[in-house]
Amino acid sequence: MTLLLIIILLAIIFDFINGFHDAANSIATVVSTKVLTPLQAVIWAAAFNFVAFFIAKYLIGDFGIANTVSKTVLADFVTLPVIFSGLVAAIIWNLVTWWFGIPSSSSHTLIGGFSGAAIACGGFLSIDRGVIGLIAAFIIVAPLLGMIGGTVITVLTLHAARKVKPRSAEQWFKRLQLVSSALLSVGHGLNDSQKVMGIIGVALIAFNTTVDPATLPHWLQLNSMRDIHDWVPLACFTAIALGTMSGGWKIMKTMGHKITKLTAIEGFCAQASGALTLFVTEILKVPVSTTHVITGSIMGVGAVKRLSAVRWGVTIHLLWAWILTIPVSALLAALTYFVVDLFL
Numbered sequence: 001m002t003l004l005l006i007i008i009l010l011a012i013i014f015d016f017i018n019g020f021h022d023a024a025n026s027i028a029t030v031v032s033t034k035v036l037t038p039l040q041a042v043i044w045a046a047a048f049n050f051v052a053f054f055i056a057k058y059l060i061g062d063f064g065i066a067n068t069v070s071k072t073v074l075a076d077f078v079t080l081p082v083i084f085s086g087l088v089a090a091i092i093w094n095l096v097t098w099w100f101g102i103p104s105s106s107s108h109t110l111i112g113g114f115s116g117a118a119i120a121c122g123g124f125l126s127i128d129r130g131v132i133g134l135i136a137a138f139i140i141v142a143p144l145l146g147m148i149g150g151t152v153i154t155v156l157t158l159h160a161a162r163k164v165k166p167r168s169a170e171q172w173f174k175r176l177q178l179v180s181s182a183l184l185s186v187g188h189g190l191n192d193s194q195k196v197m198g199i200i201g202v203a204l205i206a207f208n209t210t211v212d213p214a215t216l217p218h219w220l221q222l223n224s225m226r227d228i229h230d231w232v233p234l235a236c237f238t239a240i241a242l243g244t245m246s247g248g249w250k251i252m253k254t255m256g257h258k259i260t261k262l263t264a265i266e267g268f269c270a271q272a273s274g275a276l277t278l279f280v281t282e283i284l285k286v287p288v289s290t291t292h293v294i295t296g297s298i299m300g301v302g303a304v305k306r307l308s309a310v311r312w313g314v315t316i317h318l319l320w321a322w323i324l325t326i327p328v329s330a331l332l333a334a335l336t337y338f339v340v341d342l343f344l
Contacts, residue, residue, distance in 0.1 A: 003080045004207045008200055010087040012239045015196040018106040019243015021098045030181045033267045035174045045185040046244040052189025053237035064285030067225045069198030072111055073118040077126035078206045081340050086113035089333035105289030108325045110195050116330025120337040139322055142288040143296030149273035150300025157269050173264040180271035187278025188290045193236040195287050200232050201225045266301045273297035
């Protein structure tokens with residue numbers, strides 16, 4: 001019971017860290033174009049992170065991404081030490097990348113950690129290679145979709161606004177950035193909160209197989225992800241919203257300035273593309289990185305002006321961080337598992 005409660009606490013802490021690690025995703029452009037102050041922006045983003053809970057529960061009607069994440073490791077190999085080790089590794093890697101201002105993927109950190117600990121426990125047969133292969137493929141697909149979307153939306157928007165005076169257009173799109181930022185924050189909440197839901201869900205299911213469920217309080221009883229208790233998504237969506245409110249200024253600098261310099265119109269297009277991509281992946285029930293999506297969108301928007309407007313050297317460094325995230329967090333989780341296994 002104690003280890004289960006520690007895992008739930010660590011999962012919520014990870015979600016909080018995810019919030020401030022990825023806060024820059026939805027607010028970098030709105031801050032860099034001076035539509036909102038940093039404080040106003042994080043409050044705005046956090047509010048819509050939490051609104052995502054009601055959209056998932058009452059409009060979409062399920063938490064499909066949480067279910068996908070829960071299937072990355074085969075049920076026979078899901079144990080509390082595996083989940084604990086994966087979470088510890090994911091938290092460490094998230095804090096390291098946050099400290100150095102690297103916009104890596106919290107999503108892939110968590111999935112890499114969970115998978116790496118399972119591999120250390122039961123070998124490569126312990127993971128669902130189909131699910132992990134799909135998630136890994138979207139390391140490329142997600143930013144590519146964002147880039148294409150950013151390019152297309154920018155071209156269409158510039159065409160639609162071609163007869164509007166530049167000053168008027170700037171003012172209009174500063175207002176519209178509030179809408180696009182809100183939509184991106186909803187997408188961030190929908191996607192990222194559900195990943196931790198999946199981890200808490202499998203932890204509860206694994207624990208219920210080791211004890212008589214009748215001896216547990218109702219809120220800890222769970223046999224299927226379809227029956228997950230409301231406190232799990234509420235805790236996850238709240239944690240990510242509070243994390244977002246705490247900021248993420250180091251990564252915001254990279255996202256808002258280093259990739260390309262954005263105007264209000266371009267900021268709107270980047271956020272609209274990012275939000276659209278996240279909504280599509282929500283429908284497909286594929287967990288993707290909000291960081292990857294918005295970075296691709298910003299690159300697509302910047303490339304419309306001219307290819308040289310994008311600082312491709314920065315993006316190459318980001319790409320390396322994305323590629324290395326799953327294997328590095330998996331290795332950290334495997335090492336953590338070997339240590340934990342000595343004591344549990």
